[in-house]
Amino acid sequence: MYRIGNDKRKKQSAKLICQGLEELIRTHNYEDISITNIVKASGVGRATFYRLFDDKSDVVLYQMEEVFTELIWRVGPYSDSNVIVKSLFELWLGHKELFLSLIKANLYGEFQTRLAFIIGDKLNFIQEEVGLDNRSWQYFIHVRAAMLFTAVRVAITQFNEDNPIEITDTLNRLFGKQPAIF
Numbered sequence: 001m002y003r004i005g006n007d008k009r010k011k012q013s014a015k016l017i018c019q020g021l022e023e024l025i026r027t028h029n030y031e032d033i034s035i036t037n038i039v040k041a042s043g044v045g046r047a048t049f050y051r052l053f054d055d056k057s058d059v060v061l062y063q064m065e066e067v068f069t070e071l072i073w074r075v076g077p078y079s080d081s082n083v084i085v086k087s088l089f090e091l092w093l094g095h096k097e098l099f100l101s102l103i104k105a106n107l108y109g110e111f112q113t114r115l116a117f118i119i120g121d122k123l124n125f126i127q128e129e130v131g132l133d134n135r136s137w138q139y140f141i142h143v144r145a146a147m148l149f150t151a152v153r154v155a156i157t158q159f160n161e162d163n164p165i166e167i168t169d170t171l172n173r174l175f176g177k178q179p180a181i182f
Contacts, residue, residue, distance in 0.1 A: 002053050002062040014052050014062065016042040021059050025097045030056075030104040057105035063098050064107065067091050068114050075122060082168060084122060085148065088115070089164035092152045099156055108149060116145035 004014045020042025024033045033056060039046050053059050074087045092099050102111055120141045127137045155167050162170075 002058050004052060004062065010052060013044050013048050016044050017049060017052065017059055018063050018066075020044075021056065021063075021101075022097065025101055030101050057107060060098065060101045060105045061107055061110060063095075064102055064111060064114070067095055067098065068118065072118060075118075081123060082172075084119065085171070086164050086168050088148060089152065089155065089167050093155065093160075093164060096156050096160070099152065103153070112142065112145045112149050115148060116141045119145055 002014070004010050017038060020038050020040075021033070023041050024037055028037070035046065035049060035056060038056060038059070039049050042049075053062065071084075071087055071091055074091070075084050102108060120137070123141075126132075127134075132140060151167065151171060155162055159167075
């Protein structure tokens with residue numbers, strides 16, 4: 001697990017490592033990228049890398065968390081599922097290489113878990129309105145997160161020319177109003 005914390009130097013080093021990995025992902029297959037490649041591209045030392053991260057998938061996980069932190073910031077206190085879905089697609093379409101790296105690093109479970117947390121946190125009023133017990137609610141949000149993960153994957157890998165509004169409109173037409181939640 002990554003160890004960044006609030007230390008400015010650690011954050012700066014982590015940023016350099018992430019930028020180095022992003023550069024490499026643009027020109028190499030994820031599987032072919034080594035820690036040596038990452039430290040050379042980022043300009044940080046090997047010891048610094050291992051002080052902050054366990055391996056390259058840890059870097060990808062850290063980057064994913066940063067994107068989800070931005071998602072939480074964007075949706076703010078809003079509870080509208082369309083705002084969440086549109087913001088989700090805006091962010092991840094802007095981070096296509098990172099998303100594909102998540103898949104290659106087998107971190108899609110972490111993606112779905114984090115998204116389920118956000119859905120559950122921002123839309124917990126639905127649980128009360130519908131009267132779902134906690135077990136049913138957990139099934140509900142995790143299945144919805146899996147659906148959204150799949151929708152992002154399809155958008156990035158098959159319809160990469162679509163924009164977030166087109167994707168959200170397509171999902172709404174297919175599944176009815178606010179497909180991510182209802």
